[in-house]
Amino acid sequence: MPEHSLWNRIAAEQSRTRREFLRGLCGSALVTSASSVLAGRAWAAPAANRKVVVVTFGGGARDQETFAPEGQENIPHLIHELLPQGTFFTQVVNRGILGHYVATASLATGVYERFNNFADVSPANPTVFEYFRAGRNRPATDAWVVAPSNGFNRIGQSSYAQYGGQGATVVLPKRMLARPDGLPAFSGLDHLLTDNYESPIQAPVSLQQELPAGRIESMLKLSVQDFAAHARTLSSPDELSLYVAQRIMQETAPSLLWITLHDIDVAHTGAFSLYVDAVRRSDRICAELWRMIQSNPEYKDRTNLLILPDFGRDSDADAGGNGFQHHRTGDALSRTTWMLALGPNVKQNAIVDRAVESIDLAPTVASLLGSDAPRAQGRLVTELRS
Numbered sequence: 001m002p003e004h005s006l007w008n009r010i011a012a013e014q015s016r017t018r019r020e021f022l023r024g025l026c027g028s029a030l031v032t033s034a035s036s037v038l039a040g041r042a043w044a045a046p047a048a049n050r051k052v053v054v055v056t057f058g059g060g061a062r063d064q065e066t067f068a069p070e071g072q073e074n075i076p077h078l079i080h081e082l083l084p085q086g087t088f089f090t091q092v093v094n095r096g097i098l099g100h101y102v103a104t105a106s107l108a109t110g111v112y113e114r115f116n117n118f119a120d121v122s123p124a125n126p127t128v129f130e131y132f133r134a135g136r137n138r139p140a141t142d143a144w145v146v147a148p149s150n151g152f153n154r155i156g157q158s159s160y161a162q163y164g165g166q167g168a169t170v171v172l173p174k175r176m177l178a179r180p181d182g183l184p185a186f187s188g189l190d191h192l193l194t195d196n197y198e199s200p201i202q203a204p205v206s207l208q209q210e211l212p213a214g215r216i217e218s219m220l221k222l223s224v225q226d227f228a229a230h231a232r233t234l235s236s237p238d239e240l241s242l243y244v245a246q247r248i249m250q251e252t253a254p255s256l257l258w259i260t261l262h263d264i265d266v267a268h269t270g271a272f273s274l275y276v277d278a279v280r281r282s283d284r285i286c287a288e289l290w291r292m293i294q295s296n297p298e299y300k301d302r303t304n305l306l307i308l309p310d311f312g313r314d315s316d317a318d319a320g321g322n323g324f325q326h327h328r329t330g331d332a333l334s335r336t337t338w339m340l341a342l343g344p345n346v347k348q349n350a351i352v353d354r355a356v357e358s359i360d361l362a363p364t365v366a367s368l369l370g371s372d373a374p375r376a377q378g379r380l381v382t383e384l385r386s
Contacts, residue, residue: 110376
């Protein structure tokens with residue numbers, strides 16, 4: 001059997017396994033691939049004031065620790081609280097480079113980016129943030145990214161000249177803990193600092209001219225002391241990211257907010273217990289974020305929330321990999337993940353098992369916001385228009 005046929009068969013089997021497990025657990029109705037016949041049609045204009053929040057899991061979790069029967073105890077909020085309110089896509093395929101920054105850039109551009117994952121470069125293709133701001137003539141404060149400070153500082157704006165200066169404002173929460181004057185970081189939180197960037201905020205040119213980074217922090221009323229007083233744990237950068245996202249929602253209510261969780265990538269240390277703890281924390285953070293959306297008048301009943309890993313992790317059965325610890329094989333299990341969508345444009349308690357690609361995200365998000373993504377190579381996920 002040709003390698004690509006075997007890969008597709010394994011991916012399809014993984015999709016069927018997720019579908020049957022969730023149908024038995026939740027009694028979800030099945031939405032078949034027949035809905036994809038709409039893929040070539042134009043969508044109707046979105047309702048006024050529609051918003052989109054995207055959550056990606058940097059360091060995707062495997063089914064063994066999530067949507068398999070033995071993993072369901074780690075994601076009670078996703079399964080019992082969020083999934084009945086939304087549509088679950090059982091087969092999201094990433095055919096690009098399995099590095100977290102380059103894979104996240106591919107999600108944001110709708111093109112499989114090909115740069116070195118560890119290079120300090122912007123995506124070559126326009127991002128969904130630029131498509132949205134340029135297409136809708138929106139200000140810089142209407143698109144934000146909250147990302148791990150691990151090479152993501154350029155994720156908000158491409159190097160594509162046509163969209164110069166129209167990207168998203170990127171906040172690297174861990175950098176908030178470093179004092180710009182060289183004084184020690186806030187006592188007790190220095191363990192969250194593992195990178196070294198000059199600024200915690202990477203703003204597009206238009207916003208840099210209007211508001212320097214210091215004024216942006218003041219505008220959002222960011223306070224490390226307030227985070228420390230209210231956080232469930234001080235050992236998680238993702239908890240800090242949730243706090244920053246909440247401040248952004250409360251103070252600027254952007255139409256497009258992108259959050260990349262990264263605690264799960266602790267799996268690279270080989271500590272299985274820390275990896276599982278991070279899976280459970282990500283599950284809880286997604287539920288808390290949805291509650292924030294539903295309790296905020298600016299977001300309630302007008303916001304679509306999309307949750308997906310950037311890619312998977314290696315199988316225990318693959319001799320060339322390291323199981324949960326890494327994602328180096330590029331096999332079907334490390335490339336086949338899932339997506340959960342909730343909101344006013346989404347059917348409730350539904351499952352879609354046709355294959356979609358990770359690069360389908362960017363044009364779909366752009367369309368949900370009333371914009372086009374002309375250079376994106378992905379296709380519209382039409383099931384998200386109920």
